[in-house]
Amino acid sequence: MAPGRIRDGVGLTNALAAGAPAAPAGDADGPLVGPLRVGGVDFREVADDDVEQVVALWDACGLVRPWNDALRDVADARSNPTSTVLVAHGGGAEDADPGSAVGPGAVVATVLAGFDGHRGWIYYLAVTPALQGTGLGRDAVVAAEAWLATQGVRKVRLMVRSTNTQVLGFYERLGYTDAECTVLGRDLP
Structure with a gap:
C-alpha cells in the first residue's frame, strides 16, 4: 500500500478474501447486503425507518441541494438492483459527543453506491458532524467499495462539488485521484 493510503481496492479485496462478508446476491424480496462489518462498524x-434520518444527515452535512430531491434519490437507489444506500448506526453512549443528538440507534454514517455497468460510483458520503474525524468516513468508503466489488466493479469514481474543496485531502488519503475529466449533465423531462 502506498504511503498515506488507507484501504483501497487491493486492501479491500484482501479484506474480503480474509473473511469480510461479501454481499449475497439477494432478490427482490430481500436486502443485497447486510451487515458488512468495516473497522468495527456494521454497515447495512x-x-x-432510516430514510428520514439519512436525509437529515445529508442535509446536516451540506449534501442536499434544492434541485435534487434527496428522498427520491434514496428511493431510486433502493429500487435499482445496481445501487444501494449503506448506513451505520450509533451503538451507544460511547459514540455520542456530550450534548450532541447522536444516540443509540441513530444513523451516524451513510454512503450511496451504484454501478452503471462500466464504473462504480460513490455519492452522499456523510458522517454525523459529532463523529467526523474518527475514521467513520473511511469505513463508509470501504463499505461502499466492498459492496461495489460484489457487483463486479473494477473502477470506482466519485464526484466532489467544486465548492467542497475541504474533502479533497480525505479522498486523496484513500487513494482517489483527479480523473482529469469534466462531468457534464442534463436533466431529462
Missing part, C-alpha cells in the same frame, strides 16, 4: 442497506 438502508431500511424504511
Whole structure:
C-alpha cells in the first residue's frame, strides 16, 4: 500500500478474501447486503425507518441541494438492483459527543453506491458532524467499495462539488485521484 493510503481496492479485496462478508446476491424480496462489518462498524442497506434520518444527515452535512430531491434519490437507489444506500448506526453512549443528538440507534454514517455497468460510483458520503474525524468516513468508503466489488466493479469514481474543496485531502488519503475529466449533465423531462 502506498504511503498515506488507507484501504483501497487491493486492501479491500484482501479484506474480503480474509473473511469480510461479501454481499449475497439477494432478490427482490430481500436486502443485497447486510451487515458488512468495516473497522468495527456494521454497515447495512438502508431500511424504511432510516430514510428520514439519512436525509437529515445529508442535509446536516451540506449534501442536499434544492434541485435534487434527496428522498427520491434514496428511493431510486433502493429500487435499482445496481445501487444501494449503506448506513451505520450509533451503538451507544460511547459514540455520542456530550450534548450532541447522536444516540443509540441513530444513523451516524451513510454512503450511496451504484454501478452503471462500466464504473462504480460513490455519492452522499456523510458522517454525523459529532463523529467526523474518527475514521467513520473511511469505513463508509470501504463499505461502499466492498459492496461495489460484489457487483463486479473494477473502477470506482466519485464526484466532489467544486465548492467542497475541504474533502479533497480525505479522498486523496484513500487513494482517489483527479480523473482529469469534466462531468457534464442534463436533466431529462
